[in-house]
Amino acid sequence: MHKLCLLAACLLLPFSVAFAQSAPANPLAPYISVSAPVVALTHVEVIDGTGTAPVADQTIVLDHGAIASVGPSASAQVPSGAQVLDLRGHAVYPGLVGMHEHLFYTEPGSAALHAFATGELIETAPRLYLAAGVTTARTTGSIETYTDLRMKQAIDSGASPGPDFDITGPYLEGPGAFSIQMHVLSGAADATRLVNYWAREGATSWKAYMDITPAELRAAIDAAHAHGQKLTGHLCSVGFTEAANMGIDNLEHGILVDTEFYSGKKPGVCPGQRPVEQEMATKLDMNSLPVKAMIHTLVAHHVAVTSTLAIFESFAPNLPPMTFMEREQGPMFSEAWSGVLQTRAQIAEHANKSLWPVLLKKEMQFEREFAAAGGLLMAGCDPTGYGAILPGFGDQRNLELLVQAGFTPSQAIEIYTQNAAKYLGRENRIGTIAPGKQADLVVVTGDPAKDISAVEQVDLVFKKGVGYDSQKLIDSTRGMVGIR
Numbered sequence: 001m002h003k004l005c006l007l008a009a010c011l012l013l014p015f016s017v018a019f020a021q022s023a024p025a026n027p028l029a030p031y032i033s034v035s036a037p038v039v040a041l042t043h044v045e046v047i048d049g050t051g052t053a054p055v056a057d058q059t060i061v062l063d064h065g066a067i068a069s070v071g072p073s074a075s076a077q078v079p080s081g082a083q084v085l086d087l088r089g090h091a092v093y094p095g096l097v098g099m100h101e102h103l104f105y106t107e108p109g110s111a112a113l114h115a116f117a118t119g120e121l122i123e124t125a126p127r128l129y130l131a132a133g134v135t136t137a138r139t140t141g142s143i144e145t146y147t148d149l150r151m152k153q154a155i156d157s158g159a160s161p162g163p164d165f166d167i168t169g170p171y172l173e174g175p176g177a178f179s180i181q182m183h184v185l186s187g188a189a190d191a192t193r194l195v196n197y198w199a200r201e202g203a204t205s206w207k208a209y210m211d212i213t214p215a216e217l218r219a220a221i222d223a224a225h226a227h228g229q230k231l232t233g234h235l236c237s238v239g240f241t242e243a244a245n246m247g248i249d250n251l252e253h254g255i256l257v258d259t260e261f262y263s264g265k266k267p268g269v270c271p272g273q274r275p276v277e278q279e280m281a282t283k284l285d286m287n288s289l290p291v292k293a294m295i296h297t298l299v300a301h302h303v304a305v306t307s308t309l310a311i312f313e314s315f316a317p318n319l320p321p322m323t324f325m326e327r328e329q330g331p332m333f334s335e336a337w338s339g340v341l342q343t344r345a346q347i348a349e350h351a352n353k354s355l356w357p358v359l360l361k362k363e364m365q366f367e368r369e370f371a372a373a374g375g376l377l378m379a380g381c382d383p384t385g386y387g388a389i390l391p392g393f394g395d396q397r398n399l400e401l402l403v404q405a406g407f408t409p410s411q412a413i414e415i416y417t418q419n420a421a422k423y424l425g426r427e428n429r430i431g432t433i434a435p436g437k438q439a440d441l442v443v444v445t446g447d448p449a450k451d452i453s454a455v456e457q458v459d460l461v462f463k464k465g466v467g468y469d470s471q472k473l474i475d476s477t478r479g480m481v482g483i484r
Ligand SMILES: [Zn+2]
Pocket: 100, 102, 140, 141, 234, 382, 384
């Protein structure tokens, strides 16, 4: 790390001397609009991340990257010398802690799953996450793990903008992998070897995938835990109850991918997505005893669930609304955009046969029941599928869908902030707005408590007290999603 900084300084020196007038000293400067050591956000509504009702007309003082105080503007002490931002008509909530934030994107032309391939979004993904208000992000499955690790280094060293990343090792996948970009495990010993190798290389979390065998999953969980790290899964070969009993920490996507209720399920084998979805849509009752028992097991074993409603919604006809899609158009490479529109039109053509409107409702009901039973619900973007959901934009859509699912706006924000911070064991530093916490904050125009779509109107994102201009970050990605 230290060596790297020295090297970078040496290389940059002649460059910055030669281009002293044009090159900014701080590579992040083009995206930063507030960088004073002490900043006061005044007359702002606060949604603090704990799930409680919003509080109007507050003043938050940020001091050298931390929150110094929060209180009513009428009695607030604004330190002399502070940069004061009058934020009447705005709301502030904690920086989002995104729990399914891949750094890759479905390549244009990958509409069919058998041709599924992804490309790394080296420049755009970190900027778009940050622009949307995501200040901490778990990658939840990596394709180019070394690239992801170096992206994290670049962000941590201040060379490029983005959230604090928790880098997940390569997918832990068994025989039958549909993506040629994934390693296929050869057994339990291979799972242990992979985790140990990538833990040494710097990966800090783990994701099991659809075809992992039970023995490989058990070995991977044990290896991750031996490093003091957690493992999540987008499972198919193993049901939620079985995985909870093995000691898994987290399950991605929710009940729609839980195969344990499928009549044709064979132990340790993924029956494929379609037949499971068919039965789920037509037969499974979310209030039935087996579902309640599964939820009870997850809660009893402290297994968290990551909501990814935005990616599910994109499989439903004519969703998300075109007003949402149009916001994504600017950052997208033209071929990626036209490919997405094409797939969207095909989905609309077969609207009367789609299971997704029903599946989406069932998933929403499951997430409500899981949270009501005391389960730790978190959320993330998952910018995969046919490419309709972009980094960051998908996180904002998820907040809106959590509200559609029946959570209050404050609870939706709690799911996206404090809950995830608890899972990561970082709740003392991030996830809520309180004195002493890291100054990771999202400033939006409007009032998300009254209309959650205000989360799309991000003005500023503070990460460790530095205020980034959301629009400048988005503008810098123009036409590049799908390329880099
Ligand atoms: Zn994923």
